[in-house]
Amino acid sequence: QVQLVESGGGVVQAGGSLRLSCAASGRTFSNVAMGWFRQAPGKEREFVAAITQSGRNTYYEDAVKGRFTISRDNAKNTGWLQMNSLKPEDTAVYYCAASNGVLWNIAATYAYWGQGTQVTVSS
Numbered sequence: 001q002v003q004l005v006e007s008g009g010g011v012v013q014a015g016g017s018l019r020l021s022c023a024a025s026g027r028t029f030s031n032v033a034m035g036w037f038r039q040a041p042g043k044e045r046e047f048v049a050a051i052t053q054s055g056r057n058t059y060y061e062d063a064v065k066g067r068f069t070i071s072r073d074n075a076k077n078t079g080w081l082q083m084n085s086l087k088p089e090d091t092a093v094y095y096c097a098a099s100n101g102v103l104w105n106i107a108a109t110y111a112y113w114g115q116g117t118q119v120t121v122s123s
Contacts, residue, residue, distance in 0.1 A: 001027055002024055002025070002026045002029070002098050002112040003025045003026045004022055004096045004097070004112055004113065004114035005022070006020060006095065006096045006116060007020070007021045007023070007117060008020040008021045009117030009118045010120070011120045011122065012119075012120070013121070014088055016121070017083060017086065019080055019081070019082050019083070020036070020080065020096075020117060021079070021080055022034065022036075022079040022080070022081075022096030022114060023077065023078050024077045024079070024098065025077065029074055029077040029078075030074040031053060031100055032053060032100050032112070033050060033051065033052055033053055033104075034051050034070075034072055034079045034096065034098045035047065035049065035096075035098070035102065035110060036081045036096060037095045037107055038092035038094045038119075039116075040091060040092040040093075043092075046061065047061050047104070047107070048061050048064055048068065048081070049064065049068055049069075049081060050070065050102070051070045051071065055071065058070050063089075064083075067084050067085045069081070070082075087121060088122065088123045089121075091119060091121050092118075092119060093119075094119050095113055095116045097110035097113050097114070098110060098112045099112060
């Protein structure tokens, strides 16, 4: 089992930045890949970014490439999502997820989920 707790959400103006954190406990964090997903009101949960167990490889949804950066520190059992140049369409609840075997952009392949943190970008 891996327990995940997100933090860092909030309200920001368009063009601003936020850094989301995902604190992990339980199973060894270095054994699991990590992903970020988001869900806007009335929409399905969608993939944002993912990172391999070692942190060597990252994957991004096209709409956030060049603006968001996913990272992790296995020694601290923590992952992050740095979000720059935020747009109103980035408004959503952001979820951290993890698993030891995933298809990077498929939510159903992630076994562990956090409770989510709200990000609101005002225009």
